[in-house]
Amino acid sequence: MIERLGLVTTQLPTTGSSMMTLLVVLLPLLLGMLGGAWRPWRGWPGLVVALLSLLALVWLTQQIATHGTQAWVLDLGTLTLHWRANGLTLLLLLLTQLLVLASAAYAPAYLCDAVQARGRGPAWLWPLMGLLATSLSLIWLAADLLSLYIGLELMGLTAVGLMLLPGREEALAAGMRYLLLALIGSLAFLLGVALLLGGWGRLDLAGLAEAVEPGPLLWVAMALLSAGLLLKAAAFPLHAWLAPVHGSAWTPVSALHAALVIKASFFIALQLWLVLAPRAAMAAWLVGGMGAAAVVWGGLLAWRADKLKDVVAWSTVSQLGYLLIAFPLLIGTSQAVVSIAWGGVWLQLLAHSLAKAAMFLAVGNLMLATGESRVSGLAGASRRFPLSLLSFGIAAISLVGLPPSAGFTAKWLLLHASLAAGQWPWLVVLALGTLLSAAYMFRVFRYSFVEDVELQDYRPVPLRMDLIAMALALASLLLGLTASWPLAILAIAGGVP
Amino acid sequence: MSQGWLPLITLATSLLVAPLILLLPERAWRARAVLNLSAALLKLLLVGLMVVGLYQGREFAFGFTVVPGVEFLLRVDALGMMFAGLSSLLWLATTVYAIGYLEDSPNRKRFFAFFSLCVASTTGIALAGNFFTFLLFYELLTLSTYPLVVHRGHSAALAAGTVYLRYTLSGGLVLLLGVVALHALVGDVTFGEREMLRDLGPEYHSLLIGLFLVLLLGLGVKAALVPLHGWLPRAMVAPAPVSALLHAVAVVKAGAFGIVRLVYDVYGIQLTFELGLLTLLTALSVFTILYASLRALAQQELKPRLAYSTISQVSYIVLGISLFGPFGTIAGLAHIMHQGLMKVTLFYCAGNYAEELGIHRIDEMNGAGRRMPLTSLAFTVGALGMIGLPPVAGFISKWYLGVGAVQAGMPWVIGVLVASSLLNAAYFLPILHRLWFRAGPEHGKGQWPEERRLGRFETSGWLLWPTLATAVFSLLAGLLAGVPFSPLDLATLVATEEYLP
Numbered sequence: 001m002i003e004r005l006g007l008v009t010t011q012l013p014t015t016g017s018s019m020m021t022l023l024v025v026l027l028p029l030l031l032g033m034l035g036g037a038w039r040p041w042r043g044w045p046g047l048v049v050a051l052l053s054l055l056a057l058v059w060l061t062q063q064i065a066t067h068g069t070q071a072w073v074l075d076l077g078t079l080t081l082h083w084r085a086n087g088l089t090l091l092l093l094l095l096t097q098l099l100v101l102a103s104a105a106y107a108p109a110y111l112c113d114a115v116q117a118r119g120r121g122p123a124w125l126w127p128l129m130g131l132l133a134t135s136l137s138l139i140w141l142a143a144d145l146l147s148l149y150i151g152l153e154l155m156g157l158t159a160v161g162l163m164l165l166p167g168r169e170e171a172l173a174a175g176m177r178y179l180l181l182a183l184i185g186s187l188a189f190l191l192g193v194a195l196l197l198g199g200w201g202r203l204d205l206a207g208l209a210e211a212v213e214p215g216p217l218l219w220v221a222m223a224l225l226s227a228g229l230l231l232k233a234a235a236f237p238l239h240a241w242l243a244p245v246h247g248s249a250w251t252p253v254s255a256l257h258a259a260l261v262i263k264a265s266f267f268i269a270l271q272l273w274l275v276l277a278p279r280a281a282m283a284a285w286l287v288g289g290m291g292a293a294a295v296v297w298g299g300l301l302a303w304r305a306d307k308l309k310d311v312v313a314w315s316t317v318s319q320l321g322y323l324l325i326a327f328p329l330l331i332g333t334s335q336a337v338v339s340i341a342w343g344g345v346w347l348q349l350l351a352h353s354l355a356k357a358a359m360f361l362a363v364g365n366l367m368l369a370t371g372e373s374r375v376s377g378l379a380g381a382s383r384r385f386p387l388s389l390l391s392f393g394i395a396a397i398s399l400v401g402l403p404p405s406a407g408f409t410a411k412w413l414l415l416h417a418s419l420a421a422g423q424w425p426w427l428v429v430l431a432l433g434t435l436l437s438a439a440y441m442f443r444v445f446r447y448s449f450v451e452d453v454e455l456q457d458y459r460p461v462p463l464r465m466d467l468i469a470m471a472l473a474l475a476s477l478l479l480g481l482t483a484s485w486p487l488a489i490l491a492i493a494g495g496v497p
Numbered sequence: 498m499s500q501g502w503l504p505l506i507t508l509a510t511s512l513l514v515a516p517l518i519l520l521l522p523e524r525a526w527r528a529r530a531v532l533n534l535s536a537a538l539l540k541l542l543l544v545g546l547m548v549v550g551l552y553q554g555r556e557f558a559f560g561f562t563v564v565p566g567v568e569f570l571l572r573v574d575a576l577g578m579m580f581a582g583l584s585s586l587l588w589l590a591t592t593v594y595a596i597g598y599l600e601d602s603p604n605r606k607r608f609f610a611f612f613s614l615c616v617a618s619t620t621g622i623a624l625a626g627n628f629f630t631f632l633l634f635y636e637l638l639t640l641s642t643y644p645l646v647v648h649r650g651h652s653a654a655l656a657a658g659t660v661y662l663r664y665t666l667s668g669g670l671v672l673l674l675g676v677v678a679l680h681a682l683v684g685d686v687t688f689g690e691r692e693m694l695r696d697l698g699p700e701y702h703s704l705l706i707g708l709f710l711v712l713l714l715g716l717g718v719k720a721a722l723v724p725l726h727g728w729l730p731r732a733m734v735a736p737a738p739v740s741a742l743l744h745a746v747a748v749v750k751a752g753a754f755g756i757v758r759l760v761y762d763v764y765g766i767q768l769t770f771e772l773g774l775l776t777l778l779t780a781l782s783v784f785t786i787l788y789a790s791l792r793a794l795a796q797q798e799l800k801p802r803l804a805y806s807t808i809s810q811v812s813y814i815v816l817g818i819s820l821f822g823p824f825g826t827i828a829g830l831a832h833i834m835h836q837g838l839m840k841v842t843l844f845y846c847a848g849n850y851a852e853e854l855g856i857h858r859i860d861e862m863n864g865a866g867r868r869m870p871l872t873s874l875a876f877t878v879g880a881l882g883m884i885g886l887p888p889v890a891g892f893i894s895k896w897y898l899g900v901g902a903v904q905a906g907m908p909w910v911i912g913v914l915v916a917s918s919l920l921n922a923a924y925f926l927p928i929l930h931r932l933w934f935r936a937g938p939e940h941g942k943g944q945w946p947e948e949r950r951l952g953r954f955e956t957s958g959w960l961l962w963p964t965l966a967t968a969v970f971s972l973l974a975g976l977l978a979g980v981p982f983s984p985l986d987l988a989t990l991v992a993t994e995e996y997l998p
Contacts, residue, residue, distance in 0.1 A: 343564060382644075383604060386519070402640060402669075403633040409564060412629075412677060419681040431670055438666050442643075446659065451603075451650025483564050 001274045001330070004342060006069045006086025007143055007206040013070040017063035020056045021072070021085060024093060025137045027053035028100065032130015035104075036123050050101050057097055061090050065492050071143065082143040082204045087492045088346065092140040092267070094489075095350060098475075099259050099357050100133045102468050103252040106361055109462045110251055125165060125250075132158045132256065139264045144204040145193045148268055152189060156182035156232065159261050162253045163245055171248035178245045181231060185265075188228030195221040196276075209275045218276065225272055226287070233265035234317055235324060236294030243305075243313040251364030254309070258316045258360060259353040266323055266349075273331060281332030291324025292429040299436030303443065307373050308363050311440055312356070315399060318433060319352045322414065325426050329417050337421040343487045344413030350486055351406035351476050355398035358472035362392040365461045365469060381448040384458060387466045389448055394473035396441040398480070401434055406479035501559035503547055504571040504624045507581070510540040511588070511617035518610040529609060530596050536613070537589040540620070544585045547573050548982065558626065568685055569633070572626030575991045576761070579830060579984065580754050581623035583837045584746045586970075588616045590963040594845055595738035597959020598852065608648055608736075614641035615747055622751050627687045628676045628763065631755065635672065635719075638751055639665040645739045646732050657731040664718050664728040665748075672715025672755075678708055679763070688758055691765030705764070706772050712759055713778075720752025720815065721808045723785040730804040737848025740800060741841045749807060750833060753814045757829065760818050761995055770821050778819035783913050785812040790920035798858050799847045802924060803840070806883060809917065810836045817898055820910065825901030826992040827985065828894050834984035835890035838971040839882040845964040846876040853956040855947025859928060864937020868945075869955040873932045875968035880925040882971050885918050890974035893985055 002008055031049050064070055069086040085093075107129075111122045135158060138151035160182060164175040197203060199221070200211040212218055227238075234242040246254045277283065298318030305311045329341035365388040370377050381389055398405035411430060418426040479486065514536045521529055547557055551573060560570035595612065599605050618641055621634030639662070647658035679686060682704070683693045694705060718725045729749070733740055743749070760769050760778070769775055786809045793805035813836070817829020849872045850856040850865060866873040882889030895914055902910035931937075938944045951957040978985040 347564075382607065386607065390519075397640065403636045408633075408636075412567070412673075413564060415674070415677040416681055419678060427674065431674065434670050435667065438662065442659075442662055445643075446647075446655055449644070449647045449650050449655060449658075481563055481569060484562055487564060 001278050001338075002206060002209050004088070005205075005271060005274060006071075006084050006088065007209065007275065009069045009071045009084065011068055011070070013072050014063055014067050017060055017067065017070045017085070018072065020060040020063060021070070021083070021141065023056040024053055024060060024097075025134055025141070027056065028130040028133035028137070029127075030130070032127040032133075035126030035130070039123055039126070047101065047105050050097075050104055054097050054101070057090070057093055060085065060093075061489075061492075064090060079146065080144070080204070081147050082206070083141045083147065084143040085141060087490045089140050090492075091346065091350070091486055091489045093137055095353055096133060096136045096140070096260055099256060099353065099472075100129060102357065102361075102472055103256050104129060106255075106465055106468045107250075107252045109465050110364070113462055124161070125253075128158050128161050128165075129256070132162065132261070136260055136264055139268065143206065145196065145208075146203050149186075149190060149193055152232075152264070152268065153186050155261060155264055156186060159257055162257070163249050165253065166248060166250055168248060174244045174248050177241060181241050185228040185231040188224045188231070192221045192223075192225035192228065195224065205271070205275045212276055214277070214280075222272070222277055222280075222283075226269055229265045229269040229272075230290075233262050233269065233320060235266075235320060236290055236297055236317060239294065239298065239317045242317060243301075243310045246309055246313040247307065251360060254313075254364070255357040255360035258313070259357040262316060262320060263349055263353060266320065270326060270330070270345075273327060277331070279332055281328070284327040284331035288325050288328035288426065291321040291327070292425065294318060294321030294324060295429050295433040296321075296436065299433060299440065302440040303436060305440075306375065308367060308375055308378070308444070309360075309373065311375065311444065312359050312363055315437065315440065316356060318437065319356070319399065322348055322411075322430070322433060323352075325414065325418075325429065328423060329414070329421060329426070333421045337417050340413055340420060341417035343483075343490065344410050344417055346490055347406060347413060347479075347483055347486060348410035351398050351410050351479060354472050354476035354479070355395040355405070355407060358391055358469050358476060359395040359399065361465070361469035361472065362388050362395060365465050366392065368459075368461050370458050375444055376447055378444065378447040379450040379453040382445075383451075385460070387463075387470065388461070389445075391466065391469040391473045393445065394470075394477050396444075398473075398476040400437045400441055402438075404480045405477045406483060407476070409480045409483040500550075500555065500557050501571075503543060503550070503557050504573055505559045507540055507543040507547070508571065508617060508620050508624060510536050510543065511613045511620060514613040515610045515617065518606060518613060521606065523606045526596075526605065529606070533592045533596070533609060533613070534589070537585070537592050541585045541589055544578070544581050548578050548582060548987075551575060551578055552981075560626065563629070566685060567629055567680070568627060570626030570630050570687065571621075571624045572688070573624065574689065575987055575994065576757065576830065577623045577625070579834060579987045579991070580746075580750065581620055582987075583750070583834050584616060584619040584623060587742065587746050587837060587841055587967070590841065590967055591738050591742050593959055594741070594848070594963040595736075597957045598736060598738050598848060600957075600959075604648065604650075607644060611641050611644045612739075612742075615645065615742070617641075619747050619751065622754060625688070627685055628679065628758075629685070631688075631758065632669075632672060632676050635751060635755065636669045638719075638747060639669055642739075642743065642748060645743075646735045648736055648739065649734065654734045657728075657734045660731050661728045664725065668715050668718025668725070670715075671711060671718075675708060675711035675715055678711070682708070686763055688762035691762065691768070694764055695768050702772060705768075706774065709759070709764065709769075709772070709774055713756065716752050716755040716759065717781075718752065719748050720756055720811055721749050721785075722752075722781055722812065722815070723788050723808065726785070726789070726808045729808060730801050733800045733804050737844060737851065740804075741844035741848070746837050746841075749811045750837065753811050753833065756815055757818055757833075761826075761991075766818075766821065766826075766995055775819045775821055778815055779907065779910070782812040782816040782819060783910070785809065786816065786913065786917050787920070790917055790924070794920065794924045796924075797860070799850070799856070799862070799928075800844075802859065803843055803847060806843075806921070806924070807836075807840055809921075810840065810883065813894060813898065816910070817894075817901060820898070820901040820905040820907065822901055822904035823992040823996050824897050824904050826995060827988045828897035828901050830988035830991055831890075831897065831978075831984045832894040834987075835882070835894050835971070835974055838967055838974060839879045839889070839891055842875050842879040842964060842967040842971060843883070845960070845967065846872050846879065849956050849960050849964060852960065853949060853951055854945040855949075856945070859931070861946055862928060862931045862937075863935040864932075864939045864942070866932040867937070867939040871955060871961060872964060875964045876932065877929055878968045878972060880929055882975070884921045884925055888972065888975045890971045890978075890984070893975055893978050
């Protein structure tokens with residue numbers, strides 16, 4: 001399993017790839033600083049500059065495709081940091097860059113036109129967004145627990161900062177609660193790291209994979225690490241904080257949070273389990289059970305939710321349940337099952353990130369246009385805001401997992417893997433999740449098709465905001481039939497043996 | 498020789514029209530009409546090309562790998578061409594009809610966009626070369642028909658849409674589970690590779706039976722097999738062109754077509770017979786035919802009566818394929834086309850009566866034959882065809898069904914056919930009697946519920962010509978059943994392939 005994660009490599013990194021990795025990590029931060037000083041009110045300058053880091057990423061991809069998985073060892077005095085880049089890292093970096101780019105392009109119009117933000121809030125948005133991209137890149141690249149901790153802590157604090165930006169009272173309250181939870185999560189994570197360090201005296205994942213022996217120490221450490229990460233990932237039953245946090249946040253921030261921040265915690269948790277406890281099938285089933293409960297409970301919450309943003313936020317809880325099913329499918333199963341489920345899990349992550357970001361942006365557009373935050377406020381929307389609603393619909397197709405979306409292809413792979421592993425319960429969970437998600441998504445549509453409603457005040461949002469939501473939604477749709485493309489990236493450089 | 502571009506372009510004609518229509522402004526109805534009609538004509542032409550190519554023995558296939566082991570495949574075969582031909586022909590007619598029907602009503606842009614998407618899905622279903630591709634378009638059909646069902650946006654439409662989704666999404670989910678299970682068992686099954694399941698050996702037979710039932714459950718929802726039919730009569734709140742298309746080609750036929758694929762091209766008729774599943778299909782379809790006919794008899798409104806009649810008629814297709822032997826097959830397959838032509842005619846007529854005279858209930862139809870003679874003539878042709886009178890197409894289906902029943906050693910099915918025909922007569926003949934022989938508003942007795950003068954003729958030309966065209970086609974399909982390229986001829990081609998390997 002550690003081969004799939006790219007943790008075993010004997011090659012020395014090429015200079016080009018080292019340079020490009022540094023650029024990929026640091027450019028967003030630098031651009032964010034610039035953005036904070038300059039405060040763009042238009043989308044395109046940001047877009048053009050941000051393409052730079054995308055270019056660096058393309059170069060890095062090319063380097064890895066020719067030279068194989070790259071690994072770096074950075075000595076900082078007594079501390080040693082391990083980084084690595086393989087197919088999976090590239091895929092996640094690409095996703096991060098694209099989503100941050102989309103949010104950055106969406107933000108100027110949103111801030112200027114919709115929120116009419118005053119004060120220092122908008123100025124802080126840019127550096128924080130850059131820092132978020134940097135910390136996420138660090139998490140995808142990290143191959144030791146210290147780098148992971150730094151990345152996680154940085155990401156958590158940045159996310160709290162972003163949530164606080166609107167400056168309203170409820171945003172402050174929700175942000176403070178989020179800060180508290182993030183700190184508790186980090187503390188649990190740090191304790192787990194300390195236990196591992198005390199037990200085996202090293203922090204690099206490849207070394208730990210060989211050194212650790214199952215025993216009470218490992219189990220306590222894993223429990224602490226997992227609890228901290230699952231709290232940050234809003235996994236059932238630690239999910240209650242999610243919707244209030246989204247409720248008052250700015251739309252592009254919500255999109256980034258649901259699409260990337262949550263996923264980073266999930267990614268770390270899965271990676272740690274695969275490295276440190278690759279045979280712990282029973283415990284993995286426990287996590288899978290939590291996933292199943294998340295699918296059902298999150299779906300029910302989304303179904304009953306009154307506010308649009310709550311529907312989308314609870315749907316994240318439900319969708320994260322699908323990802324948690326990866327644990328029992330990848331841990332303690334045969335190679336044949338793993339090779340199917342591996343693609344399914346990362347495709348599901350991609351599909352959900354793109355679709356959820358698109359959906360948050362579309363919902364933001366709809367809420368701005370109607371001035372209503374409730375689902376019932378959408379009555380008649382299909383005639384007035386067809387484009388926003390179409391983006392919402394396409395994203396919904398992917399979230400429900402209907403063909404030809406990426407969500408469907410991912411679900412197909414997960415179903416196939418469950419069948420191949422003989423793990424029947426997940427079939428039921430995936431089926432229930434599909435029905436529930438269809439129920440809460442089409443509930444929104446049901447309101448939007450209502451015709452006999454008196455006209456109320458509404459104002460169209462700028463076309464650019466609609467187009468960005470649409471582009472992301474289409475990406476999640478088209479990735480379904482072109483799924484061989486992300487799977488090919490996943491497989492380069494020895495991602496799959 | 499393999500020409501991949503032809504099926505792909507055929508699919509694209511209707512798939513790409515949808516975004517183009519969305520880009521046109523709502524008021525540009527002329528441009529929209531031109532776009533719709535030219536795409537429909539182009540598609541009919543392309544399907545014609547493929548049918549000719551098929552008769553010349555050429556192969557058309559297009560495919561690519563989606564994820565390892567799963568392929569997206571479009572492929573042309575005789576069975577698919579029958580369905581594609583039907584859908585492209587009726588798309589043209591229904592587009593003309595819908596342009597007239599929706600004149601000056603709101604949300605036409607949305608309607609036509611999803612309408613195109615719906616036909617694209619139907620084409621995809623027809624051209625699908627394996628179960629994965631089939632499933633893709635099968636679900637796309639659900640999604641694209643929902644906005645059409647709730648088009649009017651009032652509470653009845655929204656409630657019907659919810660029921661529709663409940664049935665079809667659950668059905669689609671069950672089908673997905675079945676297809677994935679099939680995939681896990683034997684890998685990618687290209688339609689026509691019947692040996693893959695046959696070679697599995699007897700120890701797999703109970704598993705195969707279970708799998709067949711799951712797949713049948715998924716497909717049976719759209720095919721409206723009793724007791725999975727509840728959505729269909731409720732979906733009648735949709736505008737007339739939608740009902741016509743839903744009933745004649747798109748949704749119910751997609752289900753029936755899926756069952757045909759399942760029996761002939763995945764399991765193979767031999768294996769299905771050996772597993773004893775044909776008997777199950779016969780029993781299900783016989784029950785559906787009789788039950789739905791009885792329910793139709795009880796309906797007082799025109800469209801629900803036609804809806805129950807559809808449920809009954811579509812089961813003839815299932816009955817046909819469940820009769821082991823070439824004649825049953827021919828009957829079932831030919832009926833896909835025949836029922837489509839006749840039923841679409843009947844629904845156009847129902848729409849014409851509703852638009853021109855405001856007639857919704859059967860007891861309001863007295864004397865309408867005098868006011869709208871051509872529409873009533875078309876209705877008469879459709880109704881007589883449904884009863885199975887020569888020379889309308891329905892007669893051919895019933896005749897072959899009878900022969901097939903004898904061939905399969907199940908002569909009691911003829912009794913069912915007779916009973917069903919009597920029931921058909923019992924619910925259609927009173928309507929014909931009212932149309933032609935009872936005195937109504939046109940004879941100075943009472944008045945029409947809501948009369949409008951829509952055109953120079955008895956109603957608007959946009960509504961009238963498609964109605965007459967499909968009525969003439971249903972007559973021709975019966976009269977010219979023996980000539981090449983007729984539905985019967987194509988069905989014979991498929992049946993020969995199936996029974997003479």
